[in-house]
Amino acid sequence: MHRRDFVKTTVQGIAVATTPMVVSAQPALLDNEKHSPPAVHTRRARPLCIADVSSIRFTNGGSESAITRAFRGISSGEDVLDAIVAGVNIPELDPEERGIGYGGLPNADGIVQLDSCLMHGPKKWAGGVAGIEGVKTPSLIAKAVAELTDHHLIVGQGAQDFARALGFEIHEDLNTEASRALWLEWRRRVDPNHWLDPEDRVRRGRFPEQNGDKANPNASYDTRLQDFYSASLDAGLSMVDDNLIPEHSFWGTTSLEGLSADGDICGVTTTSGLSWKIPGRAGDSPILGAGQYVDNEVGACGSTGGGEANLYNCASFLIVELMRQGMSPKDAGMAALARVRDNTIESRLLNTRDLPNFDLRFFILNKQGDYAGVAMYGSSESMFAVCDENGAREEPLEGLLEGPPRG
Numbered sequence: 001m002h003r004r005d006f007v008k009t010t011v012q013g014i015a016v017a018t019t020p021m022v023v024s025a026q027p028a029l030l031d032n033e034k035h036s037p038p039a040v041h042t043r044r045a046r047p048l049c050i051a052d053v054s055s056i057r058f059t060n061g062g063s064e065s066a067i068t069r070a071f072r073g074i075s076s077g078e079d080v081l082d083a084i085v086a087g088v089n090i091p092e093l094d095p096e097e098r099g100i101g102y103g104g105l106p107n108a109d110g111i112v113q114l115d116s117c118l119m120h121g122p123k124k125w126a127g128g129v130a131g132i133e134g135v136k137t138p139s140l141i142a143k144a145v146a147e148l149t150d151h152h153l154i155v156g157q158g159a160q161d162f163a164r165a166l167g168f169e170i171h172e173d174l175n176t177e178a179s180r181a182l183w184l185e186w187r188r189r190v191d192p193n194h195w196l197d198p199e200d201r202v203r204r205g206r207f208p209e210q211n212g213d214k215a216n217p218n219a220s221y222d223t224r225l226q227d228f229y230s231a232s233l234d235a236g237l238s239m240v241d242d243n244l245i246p247e248h249s250f251w252g253t254t255s256l257e258g259l260s261a262d263g264d265i266c267g268v269t270t271t272s273g274l275s276w277k278i279p280g281r282a283g284d285s286p287i288l289g290a291g292q293y294v295d296n297e298v299g300a301c302g303s304t305g306g307g308e309a310n311l312y313n314c315a316s317f318l319i320v321e322l323m324r325q326g327m328s329p330k331d332a333g334m335a336a337l338a339r340v341r342d343n344t345i346e347s348r349l350l351n352t353r354d355l356p357n358f359d360l361r362f363f364i365l366n367k368q369g370d371y372a373g374v375a376m377y378g379s380s381e382s383m384f385a386v387c388d389e390n391g392a393r394e395e396p397l398e399g400l401l402e403g404p405p406r407g
Contacts, residue, residue, distance in 0.1 A: 104272025283307025
């Protein structure tokens with residue numbers, strides 16, 4: 001069986017919806033003791049896609065981005081999930097996109113391991129893969145898991161074997177020359193005593209070893225391991241500061257949610273995961289209820305950013321449930337961010353203001369076509385992507401907190 005057996009590729013034209021947006025009244029927030037009936041929307045929606053910025057900024061050398069391809073398919077009557085998967089395949093295959101798919105930033109061993117999950121609202125299908133190697137488009141494997149098995153998640157070597165059995169090409173290495181060069185630079189910054197930079201052996205005094213301090217050979221294994229992890233994160237973020245890696249690529253995720261004029265909702269999340277992660281690490285992206293959640297009667301939420309925090313709080317599921325109880329997309333997203341903030345108490349995860357030292361972003365829509373993009377931290381450069389009858393564009397994310405995450 002080949003990909004074409006379960007992935008639709010035929011699209012007929014562009015039919016732009018003319019139904020105006022219906023904006024619901026602002027609901028009252030519910031207390032902890034009373035719950036309103038599930039939100040039931042009977043008014044006709046409008047075709048709509050929302051996503052992270054990589055869904056609009058990368059085209060793999062073509063004329064369409066992920067979000068414009070998804071919207072075109074949805075508007076012309078293509079199955080919503082088919083249209084979204086066809087959309088996210090564009091940045092997955094784009095070697096210039098460092099956060100997902102081919103050329104995504106690798107793990108600590110220099111190996112690209114990919115995750116993806118998706119949900120089909122009207123059919124109530126879901127599928128995902130985690131830690132898959134050698135396949136450029138993990139969203140297609142996640143789709144096959146949903147369509148061809150009774151499983152929701154296949155991981156590691158099993159996911160690769162599953163893809164091979166379906167006829168997908170398995171590549172020896174998903175690194176590009178650029179992604180491998182960035183991995184080598186990260187190694188030099190983490191361990192400058194062993195991974196030498198031929199052009200500049202001392203990286204501006206960023207690490208204790210470069211200031212004359214030596215690692216303590218008598219330190220416990222746990223202490224030395226924590227020192228390595230801390231240096232690993234610091235090295236990666238220093239590369240963001242030096243404009244070697246876009247910040248959205250360092251955290252590495254594309255999430256795209258779509259709504260049809262008939263009110264059908266689907267979503268896809270795909271990622272290469274946290275840059276330089278421990279081999280085998282799976283974050284929130286392949287986990288239903290964390291990196292992605294869809295309820296066709298209510299709405300959808302996808303996310304990027306601090307995956308472990310999202311996993312701990314099952315935030316995408318929480319947001320959809322808050323919308324079910326009557327909250328708007330924006331209010332539901334802000335409530336989830338506040339919960340993440342309040343549950344972040346370890347000092348290693350806090351900045352100098354005792355606030356989370358990571359960002360977390362949610363892309364949310366409801367069945368009526370209302371939408372929001374929210375983030376733990378807002379700034380003039382924090383954007384998300386929208387595509388509707390007015391075209392594709394970037395809009396600012398609304399932040400729960402002010403200032404930089406690491407300030």
